[in-house]
Structure formats: C-alpha cells, structure tokens
Amino acid sequence: MKNQAYRMTMLYDFYGDLLTKRQKEFYDLYYNDDLSLAEIAENYDITRQGVRDIIVRAEKTLEDIEEKTGLIKRYHRTRATTATLRSLCDQLQSLNDSRLRDSEVSDLCSKLYSAIDDLGRD
Amino acid sequence: MKNQAYRMTMLYDFYGDLLTKRQKEFYDLYYNDDLSLAEIAENYDITRQGVRDIIVRAEKTLEDIEEKTGLIKRYHRTRATTATLRSLCDQLQSLNDSRLRDSEVSDLCSKLYSAIDDLGRD
Numbered sequence A, B: 001m002k003n004q005a006y007r008m009t010m011l012y013d014f015y016g017d018l019l020t021k022r023q024k025e026f027y028d029l030y031y032n033d034d035l036s037l038a039e040i041a042e043n044y045d046i047t048r049q050g051v052r053d054i055i056v057r058a059e060k061t062l063e064d065i066e067e068k069t070g071l072i073k074r075y076h077r078t079r080a081t082t083a084t085l086r087s088l089c090d091q092l093q094s095l096n097d098s099r100l101r102d103s104e105v106s107d108l109c110s111k112l113y114s115a116i117d118d119l120g121r122d
Helices: A002-018 A021-032 A037-044 A048-069 A071-100 A103-121 B002-018 B021-032 B037-044 B048-069 B071-100 B103-121
Strands: none
Touching: A002 A021, A002 A048, A002 A071, A002 B048, A021 A037, A021 A048, A037 A048, A048 A071, A048 B002, A071 A103, A071 B071, A071 B103, A103 B071, A103 B103, B002 B021, B002 B048, B002 B071, B021 B037, B021 B048, B037 B048, B048 B071, B071 B103
16 A cells, blocks of 8 residues: 555546545545554544555555556656657757857747646646 | 547547446447447347437446546647647758758757657557
8 A cells, every 4th residue: 555655646646536535535644644544544433444445445446447548657658758858858959059059949949848848737 | 429429439548448348338339330329229139228328328427537537638738739849840840951951950850750759649
C-alpha cells in the first residue's frame, strides 16, 4: 500500500472520481492526508481491517481501470516527449543567442516554449 | 445515439474496456460494424428494445467516466497543441530553407518533427 504512494496518488488523480464516496474518503485520508489505518478506523468507528479492505478494493479498482485504459502510461509518454521538445527548444535558443542572432528565430522560440508549456499543463 | 457516432467511437476507444462483455459486444456491432438495433436483436434472439437498453446504458457509463475524468478533453487539448507545434516547426523550417540555410537549425527541425510525431501517436 503506502510503499507505492506516488503511484497511488497518480491513480487517484486520474480515476478517483470513479470510486464510491466511502472509498474516496478513506483513500484520501490514507494517501493524501497520511492518516494511519488505525486513525481512520477510530474516526469512523470501524475496524482497522475494515478500513484496510476498503482501501485495498479501491486500489484494485483504480489499477484495473488503468490496466484497461492505459491513460496514465500515455500521460507519462507525453511528459517525456514534452521534456524532449523543451530541450530541443533550449538548443535552438542558445544557437540563436550565440550565433544566428535572428529575431524571427527568437520569436518562433518564444511561441514554441509557450506551446510546450501548454502541453505541460495537461 | 448514432447521430453522435464519432463521439461514441472515441468514448469507446478510451473507456470501452470498462464496459461489460455484453455491452461491448452490442456497442461494437452498433457503432463500429454499423448493424441496426433490429439486426443485433435478431442475431442474439432478444427484443430490439432490449438491445437499445444495453447500448444506452453503455453510452451513459462511458459519458459518466469522461465527465468524471475529463481525459478525452485533455486528449483534444494535446492534439490542438500538437498542431500548433507542427505549424511553428514548419515556419522554422521554411525560414531556414529560404534564408538562414543553417545545418544545425535543419538538424533541430528534424528532431522537433520527430518529437511532435511521437505526441501525435498518443
């Protein structure tokens, strides 16, 4: 469970709204607010095992959705490509600064950076 | 239903694997193989209304998932940004062809196009 916190937070960000209300509550408290199973159990007056079962089921639901849609995998690929684009744009800009000194290239660089930033927001 | 075929096909491509086996079958026959409700009904020996109910429920499931995750909306934004990037790269390339004639710019253009193509594949 918590040893995969980053992955679990990402799954929750993508697909969390597909969980039941109770699953969402517990998942959120456990992963985002970092409460322990025992603390959640005490707050809701149920057993620690009961809390655990709900969170494990929620994790399984989220993992199943990702396995079937692959949308997080796609997101990671887009992120990697965005980094590549930014690096190429950096190279173009430094080439222009050091040697070409062309205002049209400079203008295109700005527009490229702006589009790359848009990608990063998604 | 079929007046939204493009949208429905897109929803199916993204989230189709989250439907039940029966929903998938009917959805696929109706939207992808373009069978009529009556034809599907005859093949499966159930009523036309029965087929309709299953497809309508499947559509609602897919729409709900998109409403909760917004992943298709995100996909469309990425597509639009990819088109912008391609257009900027075209401008850089024609600037280089017509005026700069710089081999490093040409090389960077190729690499930018290649990264932009990667985005288009997602």
